[in-house]
Amino acid sequence: MKILVIRFSSMGDIIYTTPIVRCLKKQIPGAEVHFITKPAFKYIYDNNPYVDKLLLLKPNLSDTIADIKAEGYDHIVDLHNNLRTATIKLRTGIKSSTYKKQTIRKWLSLTFNLKLVPPVHLVDRYMLAASVLGVVNDNQPIDYYTRGDHQLDKLLPASHQNGYVAFVIGATHFTKRMPNEKIINLCRQINLPIVLLGGNDVKGNGEMIKQALGNNIYNACGVTSLDESVFLVSRATKLIGFDTGLTHIAEAFKVPIVSVWGGTVPELLGVQPYKVNEVLVAGVELPCRPCSKFGLPACPLGHFKCMYDIANNEIADFINA
Incomplete structure (x- = not known):
């Protein structure tokens, strides 16, 4: 199964996608997992062993869509959920599952000092979008891999x-x-x-x-x-x-x-x-x-x-x- 995970920004949000990518790779037999983000955040997935290929968002969305179509994905896990990702899903026609942002609840909570957003971690919210593929949270920390051989x-x-x-x-x-x-x-x-x-x-x-x-x-x-x-x-x-x-x-x-x-x-x-x-x-x-x-x-x-x-x-x- 060939899967594309999408999250374009920002640093913290992308960092919290790493458990989802890990679970997809480890729990789906033979899965090929790709990830797409903005070039500025490429470093977050450098050397990550659970990503088979890293795609980068291009200035022209049509070019990015062409790249995605050429890969022949079986499923898209959309962890960004914005107009750009909606356009990608619509124009590629690839089966997908999407992270729910709870935008209205967040706005009401912020504007009126209410607590309408349950204190559920972003990783667990992301995991719901991937769960349709049969993966479950492995309850391990996030992943990050340094690139150099550094010395104190x-x-x-x-x-x-x-x-x-x-x-x-x-x-x-x-x-x-x-x-x-x-x-x-x-x-x-x-x-x-x-x-x-x-x-x-x-x-x-x-x-x-x-x-x-x-x-x-x-x-x-x-x-x-x-x-x-x-x-x-x-x-x-x-x-x-x-x-x-x-x-x-x-x-x-x-x-x-x-x-x-x-x-x-x-x-x-x-x-x-x-x-x-x-x-x-x-x-x-x-x-x-x-x-x-x-x-x-x-x-x-x-x-x-x-x-x-x-x-x-x-x-x-x-x-x-």
Whole structure:
């Protein structure tokens, strides 16, 4: 049986498709499993042993449809469910099953601060779309495979090579990030050396934190590649991170995680840490939270209590235990 799984974006959503791909490949005898995504997210499936072929979305949808028709698929598992995937299914005529987004329930929950979306993880929602093919959830974590042969002594100073806490300080939007001064206060309570991870956009934040705390901090933001950052995550003693892709990738490894949530909430999108043995989900209940599904450039009310009111002691106790 030849199966195409579709998910075009974004990083976190694609990461959570990996258990579905694994189950399709392992549970359907002789299955040939292909995956299609945007070129920007190709790296998520690089070296994944459960994907027989990776297709990339082309600028012209007709070209992508032609590629799909040429493959002769028996079934499409649509884990994106948008106009583009609907067009693909219609124009190819291939039998398909589709992930249900619960768009209206999510909008009502966000707009009126209601809890209409059951706290079911995105993996389990995806799995329903694949279940028509007879697969069941194997209850294993997500998959992620690094590409390089990395070494700690090439990436970290000697002071950080015998145990460290990875702190992912980057996130796309302001309301997902903990303010620098709060990060500094939290890091003061942590006993192990700390490696800060993130992109160039938070390199300056990392330098500010390092200047305040000294040699206990190594700022790898904007220094390590994504693949190197994932390697550092995989070797960390514990990890602290916000609602961002690298934090979700960390779930593929047996690393205890503190998952910190500000203006967004994991239950709304079903992206609470998945199959992690040791996890602390840090967030505070407020009438204004969540203020968005995906994050905002500033706190709409100006107080940013969803981050400032998180108890540092609780996080530090988890990390130091």
